[in-house]
Amino acid sequence: MFTRNIARTLRAGTALSALTLATSLLAVPAFAQDTAPTPTADQTAPAADEAPEIVVTGSLFATKVTTSPVTTVTADTLDAKGITTVQDGLQRLAANNGPTLTNSFSANGAFAGGASAISLRGLSTNSTLVLFDGMRAAYYPLADDATRNFVDLNTIPDDIIDRVEVLKDGASSSYGADAIAGVVNIITKRSFQGVSARAEAGVSQDGIAASQRFSVTAGTGDLDRDGFNAYISGFYFHSDAVYTKDLRAPFNSDDQTSIGGPNNLVNGDNFAPTYAGSNIYAAPGSGGRYQLLQSGCANGNLTQTTAAQQAASGLLPTSICQQDLTNQYGVVAPQVDRFGVSAHVAKTFGDSTEAYLEVNFQQSRSQYSGAASSIYANAPAGIYYAPFSTRGTGAAFAPGSGALTLPVYVCAARVNCTAANGTLNPNNPFAASGQTATIIGAMPNLTRNDETRSRVFRAAAGVKGTFGDDWNYKIDATAMHTDLRRTMNGYVYIQHLLDVIADGSYNFVNPAANSQATLNYLAPELNVDASSDLYQVQASVNKSLFELPGGPAQLGFGGSFFYEAVDSPSANSDINGPTQRYFTINAFGTKGNRTVTSGFGELSLPVLKQVELNLSGRYDHYSTGQGYFSPKVGAKITPIDMLTVRGTWSRGFRIPSFGESNALPTTGYVTNSAGLFNDAYLAQYGCSVATFSTACPQYLRTASYGQTTLASPDLKPEKSRSITLGAVFTPMRNVSLSVDYFNIKKTDAITSLSSAAALQAYYSGQAIPAGYTVIPDAVDPANPSALPRVAYVQSHYVNANTQKAEGIDFGANARFNVGAVTWTSNLDATLMLELSTTLADGTRETYVDTLGNYNLTAGSGTFRWKGSWMNSFAIGNYTVTGTANYTSGYDLSAMDQGNAYKDCGLAPSPAYTGCRVKSYFTFDLNMTAKVADKFTIYANVLNLFDRLPDYDPVTYGAYLYNPVQAGDGIYGRRFSVGAKVNF
Known part of the structure; x- marks a missing residue:
C-alpha cells in the first residue's frame, strides 16, 4: 500500500x-x-x-x-x-x-x-x-x-x-x-x-x-x-x-465578471423572495408583483428592471435596489x-x-x-419543537409562501384586529383595498453584531x-x-417581530424613523x-x-x-x-x-x-x-x-x-452546490447541473440546507x-x-452520517434511507409546482x-x-x-x-x-x-x-x-x-x-x-x- x-x-x-x-x-x-x-x-x-x-x-x-x-x-x-x-x-x-x-x-x-x-x-x-x-x-x-x-x-x-x-x-x-x-x-x-x-x-x-x-x-x-x-x-x-470590502478584487464583490463568473449582485436577474437584499418589498396578499415598501432604497442603488426580466417573473418589481451584499456586509477577520x-x-x-x-x-x-438582520430565515432546530421559520401558518405569515404577511388592520391587542378596534395598517399599501401584503427582504437598519x-x-x-x-x-x-x-445584537426575536407587525409599531415604510426603543424590542441584546x-x-x-x-x-x-x-x-x-x-x-x-x-x-x-x-x-x-x-x-x-x-x-x-x-440538536449549514442535485430535479426550475450557476433560481443556488445532528x-x-x-x-x-x-x-x-444519501434520495424521488429525516423547505413562490429544496437533514x-x-x-x-x-x-x-x-x-x-x-x-x-x-x-x-x-x-x-x-x-x-x-x-x-x-x-x-x-x-x-x-x-x-x- x-x-x-x-x-x-x-x-x-x-x-x-x-x-x-x-x-x-x-x-x-x-x-x-x-x-x-x-x-x-x-x-x-x-x-x-x-x-x-x-x-x-x-x-x-x-x-x-x-x-x-x-x-x-x-x-x-x-x-x-x-x-x-x-x-x-x-x-x-x-x-x-x-x-x-x-x-x-x-x-x-x-x-x-x-x-x-x-x-x-x-x-x-x-x-x-x-x-x-x-x-x-x-x-x-x-x-x-x-x-x-x-x-x-x-x-x-x-x-x-x-x-x-x-x-x-x-x-x-x-x-x-x-x-x-x-x-x-x-x-x-x-x-x-x-x-x-x-x-x-x-x-x-x-x-x-x-x-x-x-x-x-x-x-x-x-x-x-x-x-x-x-x-x-x-x-x-x-x-x-477586516471586512470583505477591504480586500482586492475579485474577493470583495458579488460581481465576479472580472474572472469570467456571474454578476451575483441583487438585481433583476436573480431577485427572488428568498434573495431580496436588505430592503423591504411588498406584494398584494392575493398575488402579484412586488414593489418597494419604503420610499427609495435604504441600501443599494435604485434601478429599473427590464421588460424581459419582468416577463420572466410575475413577482419581479419594476424597480429594485441593486445591492452588493458581500461588499456591504462580508467579514474576513x-x-x-x-x-x-x-x-x-x-x-x-x-x-x-x-x-x-x-x-x-x-x-x-x-x-x-455581520449581515443585515433577517426576517426570512430559519430559527435552527431546537429540541422541544420542530424547526421554526417564516414558512409557518401563523397570523403573520402567508401560508405556503414563506413570506411575512402584513395584516389589513393593526391594534394594540395584536390579535383579532378589525375596523372596530383598530386602524388600517400604515405599513400595508394594499390595506385600503382590503388586502393583506406579503413582505420579503431583510431589515434595512439592523445589522448583526457578535462578540465573544x-x-x-x-x-x-x-x-x-x-x-x-x-x-x-x-x-x-x-x-x-x-x-x-x-x-449578540441585531438578531430579530421572532415573537417580537410578530408583535410589531400586529400592532403597527414598527415603521416598515420608513425604517429610519423607528426609535431605538423599537429596535431594541425587535432585536433585544442576547448575553449567553x-x-x-x-x-x-x-x-x-x-x-x-x-x-x-x-x-x-x-x-x-x-x-x-x-x-x-x-x-x-x-x-x-x-x-x-x-x-x-x-x-x-x-x-x-x-x-x-x-x-x-x-x-x-x-x-x-x-x-x-x-x-x-x-x-x-x-x-x-x-x-x-x-x-x-x-x-x-x-x-x-x-x-x-x-x-x-x-x-x-x-x-x-x-x-x-x-x-x-x-x-441539544446541532444544526450546521452547508451552501447548496450543483453536485447536490440532478438534471431531472432541476428541470422543474428550468435549469440543469451544467447551467446551475447561471440559469437556476437564486432560491436554489445561494441557499443552505441544515444538517441537524442529535446526540447519542x-x-x-x-x-x-x-x-x-x-x-x-x-x-x-x-x-x-x-x-x-x-x-x-x-x-x-x-x-x-453523510447527508449525501438522504439528499440524493430526496432529489431523485426515492424513499429516504433509514436513519435520516428530511424536512423540505417552503415552496418557491416563483415555482409553486416544483418539489421544494431540502431545509434540514436530521440524523443521530x-x-x-x-x-x-x-x-x-x-x-x-x-x-x-x-x-x-x-x-x-x-x-x-x-x-x-x-x-x-x-x-x-x-x-x-x-x-x-x-x-x-x-x-x-x-x-x-x-x-x-x-x-x-x-x-x-x-x-x-x-x-x-x-x-x-x-x-x-x-x-x-x-x-x-x-x-x-x-x-x-x-x-x-x-x-x-x-x-x-x-x-x-x-x-x-x-x-x-x-x-x-x-x-x-x-x-x-x-x-x-x-x-x-x-x-x-x-x-x-x-x-x-x-x-x-x-x-x-x-x-x-x-x-x-x-x-x-x-x-
Whole structure:
C-alpha cells in the first residue's frame, strides 16, 4: 500500500511533489522535524558548543533521540520568521491539515467563534491533545461544529513560553484520550532573570489588518545558584477587524465578471423572495408583483428592471435596489483584543528537590459586525419543537409562501384586529383595498453584531526530586477555569417581530424613523454565559533498574486523576415555544462533567548499544462507564553513529465529546452546490447541473440546507491504531536529515452520517434511507409546482466509520559557518498520501487533493503537500531570514457531497472556475539588528511578493478563497516593525 501510494502521488502530483520525492529517494532523507541529535525543523540548530534539546513530551524519561517524531517550536524561531503569536506558528506547521480552526473563521459563523485549534494529520481538532507543561487544559466552552472538544490556542501565554513540543504520533499510552493524531505540549519557562520588553506594530500595504503587541517580563533570582526564582509577565495584543470590502478584487464583490463568473449582485436577474437584499418589498396578499415598501432604497442603488426580466417573473418589481451584499456586509477577520498576566515562582530544596507555582490570567475578546438582520430565515432546530421559520401558518405569515404577511388592520391587542378596534395598517399599501401584503427582504437598519469574551484562569503547582534508592518522583496539580460570554445584537426575536407587525409599531415604510426603543424590542441584546473546568493531579516515579549492554534499563509508572466539565447552555432554546426565540442563532448547547482515573507505566530497555526498546501503557476509567487500555511499543536502532532508524506501534482512543453524547440538536449549514442535485430535479426550475450557476433560481443556488445532528449518550470511544517508521541521518555536526512515515487508522469513528444519501434520495424521488429525516423547505413562490429544496437533514451520531490518515513528514536542519556568515537552514514538509473514511455500508470516501471532508473542514479541503523552508543568515549583529511557504492546490470536488473522486463535481461552472484551485506560494522576509548591547530592532515583510491565493468559489469558510490555504496572505504584502529591550 505504501509503495502504491507513492507511485500514485508521482503520477498525480505537482512538479514540487516529484522534485521533493526524487530528492528524498536519491539524496538520503533530507527531512524531519526532530530533536535527534540536532534540534527539530522548527528549531534553530545548535552551535558547536551547545547541547541538543532534551525532549520531555510523550515519555516518562527525558531523551535526546525520540522513537516518535517531535517538532519543537521556540520563541526564537517564531521571531526569526516574523510570526507574532505561538498559535499562528502552530497553525503554520506542515502537519496541520484539513479541519483546522483559525481565528478568521470565527467571523464566518463558526460554532466555536473566537477560538483557534489545530488538526494534526487532518483528523480534526478533537484528535489533537493540547497540554500545558504536560498537564491537561480545559476545553474551550464552545465545541467546534458544536461537537468537537478542543483547547483554544489563544490561551497560550506567549511571552513565558520556553518552547512547544509537537509529538506527531499517537500518545494515548502517555496521556489518555484525544491524543490520536498527536500532542501539543506548551512548556513554560523554568526561570527568568532581568527585564525583557517588546513593542511591535504591523499593517498591510493596503492599510488593513493592523495589529499591535506590547509585553514585559521581569524576574529575579538564579534558580540553580540561589535556589530561587520568581518572574511576572504581562502582555497586550490587538488586531483590527477586516471586512470583505477591504480586500482586492475579485474577493470583495458579488460581481465576479472580472474572472469570467456571474454578476451575483441583487438585481433583476436573480431577485427572488428568498434573495431580496436588505430592503423591504411588498406584494398584494392575493398575488402579484412586488414593489418597494419604503420610499427609495435604504441600501443599494435604485434601478429599473427590464421588460424581459419582468416577463420572466410575475413577482419581479419594476424597480429594485441593486445591492452588493458581500461588499456591504462580508467579514474576513474579527477584531481581536487580548491581554493577560502570568506569575511563576520556583524554589529548590537541598540538592535534589525543586518546586514551583504558576498562575495565569488571560482575557480574549473577538468581535465583528455581520449581515443585515433577517426576517426570512430559519430559527435552527431546537429540541422541544420542530424547526421554526417564516414558512409557518401563523397570523403573520402567508401560508405556503414563506413570506411575512402584513395584516389589513393593526391594534394594540395584536390579535383579532378589525375596523372596530383598530386602524388600517400604515405599513400595508394594499390595506385600503382590503388586502393583506406579503413582505420579503431583510431589515434595512439592523445589522448583526457578535462578540465573544473569554476569561481563562489557571494555576499549576508541582514538585520533583529524588528519594530512597535513586527513585525520581514528580507530582503536579493544575486547575483551569474558562468563562465565556457571547453577546449578540441585531438578531430579530421572532415573537417580537410578530408583535410589531400586529400592532403597527414598527415603521416598515420608513425604517429610519423607528426609535431605538423599537429596535431594541425587535432585536433585544442576547448575553449567553458558558464555562469549562479542568482539575488534575498527576504523580509519577522512575528509576534505573540495572545495566544492559546499551545502558541502564529504566522503569517508570504513575497515576492521574482529573475532572472535566462543560456548561454551555443553548443561546436559542425553544423551551418556551417555537416563536420565543431568535432567527438564525443556532440552538446548540451542552452540559456535562466526568471524572477520569488513570494508571500508566513505561519501560526503557537499551538491550544493545545500537538497539533500544520502549514499552508503555495506560488504562483510563471514566465515571461515565467507559474504560480503555492504550499500549505502545517503540524501537530505535543505530547501526552507525550517523544513522538512527526508529518506529512505533500504538493503540489509542478518543472519548465521546460532551457535544456528541449530551447536547441539544446541532444544526450546521452547508451552501447548496450543483453536485447536490440532478438534471431531472432541476428541470422543474428550468435549469440543469451544467447551467446551475447561471440559469437556476437564486432560491436554489445561494441557499443552505441544515444538517441537524442529535446526540447519542450510548456512544463508544473511538479507537485508533498508529504506526510510524522513520530515520534520522546526521552526516556531520549541526546537520540533521530525517523522514518519518505515519499510518493512523481510527475505528468506531463517531459521525453524524453523510447527508449525501438522504439528499440524493430526496432529489431523485426515492424513499429516504433509514436513519435520516428530511424536512423540505417552503415552496418557491416563483415555482409553486416544483418539489421544494431540502431545509434540514436530521440524523443521530453513531459509531459507524473507519478513518485512515497516511503520509510522510520531511525535515532538514543545518547550520554552517562560512567566514563571518552563519547560515541556518530548516525544512518542514508533509506529504499526505491518504485521508479517507470508510462508511458503515463499506463505501469509501477519500479526500486528499479535494475539498473533502467537506462537512468536517468547512469545504477547506485536504492538501496533499504543505511545507516551509527557512534560511537565516547572520553577520555580527545583523540577521536576515527568508521563509518560503507552500500549500498545494486541490480539485473542486468532495466525495462526502456525492461526487466521484476528483470529478470536479462541486465546481459551479468549469467553464470559468476550472476544476482545480492552484497551489499557493508565499515568501516572508525578516531582518533583525542588535543596535546596542541590550536593544534589538526588527522588521519583517510577510508575503514579500504580494501574492494572492487562487479564487475558490466553493469553500464556505471565506468568500472566493480558502482561508486555510491562504492564511494572512489574503491581505497581500504586510509589514511589521518592533523593538526588544533586555536588562
